[in-house]
Amino acid sequence: xxxRILVAPLDWGLGHATRCIPIVQELLDQDAEVLLATxxxxxxxxxxxxxxLIVEKLPAYNIRYANGNMYWxxxxxxxxxxxxxxxxxxxxxxxxxxxxxxxxxxDNRYGCFSKKVKCIFITHQINILIPNFxxxx
Numbered sequence: 001x002x003x004r005i006l007v008a009p010l011d012w013g014l015g016h017a018t019r020c021i022p023i024v025q026e027l028l029d030q031d032a033e034v035l036l037a038t039x040x041x042x043x044x045x046x047x048x049x050x051x052x053l054i055v056e057k058l059p060a061y062n063i064r065y066a067n068g069n070m071y072w073x074x075x076x077x078x079x080x081x082x083x084x085x086x087x088x089x090x091x092x093x094x095x096x097x098x099x100x101x102x103x104x105x106x107d108n109r110y111g112c113f114s115k116k117v118k119c120i121f122i123t124h125q126i127n128i129l130i131p132n133f134x135x136x137x
Contacts, residue, residue, distance in 0.1 A: 008037040009107040016107040017042035035099055056095055059087040085111035
């Protein structure tokens, strides 16, 4: 029986989605059944790259950059980010049930996890560099 794997890249630009393309291709080459979930430009890119796969929409983070200070930009939008994470968690629960997902590969989507299936989290930020000592955790 084929494993049904959901791949869910973040929608902040196209880097996360393009990083997932070879992963999706390898899963297909290994005879897995792959489903995709994302939104925005990543949704459009993956839908064009894999036209035969199911692509579901996840909630958008809608991050805006008012200036060049990444910490400020993310910090002032933190409530919106947390709301998106919670929303994507509940959307993912529905997708797991609807499609009988066996595993999830999430690229920086913090709400894409479940206790019911194996979850793999991809990130390129092992240690986020913060310039202010008091903000480090």
